[in-house]
Amino acid sequence: MKPAIFRPAAAADVEEAYLWYEGQRAGLGDDFLAAVSTVIESLVAYPERFPVVYRQTRRVNLRRFPYSLFYRIIDDQVIVVACHAWTPASKTVAISELMANPRFQTDR
Numbered sequence: 365m366k367p368a369i370f371r372p373a374a375a376a377d378v379e380e381a382y383l384w385y386e387g388q389r390a391g392l393g394d395d396f397l398a399a400v401s402t403v404i405e406s407l408v409a410y411p412e413r414f415p416v417v418y419r420q421t422r423r424v425n426l427r428r429f430p431y432s433l434f435y436r437i438i439d440d441q442v443i444v445v446a447c448h449a450w451t452p453a454s455k456t457v458a459i460s461e462l463m464a465n466p467r468f469q470t471d472r
Contacts, residue, residue, distance in 0.1 A: 368404050368435070368442040377447035381431060399426045400447070403433055407444075411437045421445065 370378070386393030393446040401408045402456040404423050405465055407415070 366408075366441045370444045372444075374433075374444045374446050381429075381447065381449070382416045383438055385429075396426075396429055396431075399429050399431075400422055400433070402427070404442075404444075407433075407435060411435075413443050425450075 369381050374460075379396070382393040382396055384393075385396045403426055407424065414422045417423045417434070418435050420438075421434050422436070423434050431447055431449050433444055434448070435442050435444045437443075
């Protein structure tokens, strides 16, 4: 499989979370990026491993951090479309809001 591609909105989500965590404690932002990197490696190796949550969009939760990556598989390519924080109570609402957000939409 080809390397994963981050949509601009997803890259901005990751950067925002990185900056927030780095502001909380030096090095925590780097830990967050390492968690994202670990998940991306898993997605590229086994893209269909994680569940579809809306149409063709799949979700994978990061370890240690309350964030999920939302991605699609298009033409043998993993496209990360969003990275959002979640809590168990807000998971369903967050998915609905995410799907309604034009930033989330892909060109395909």
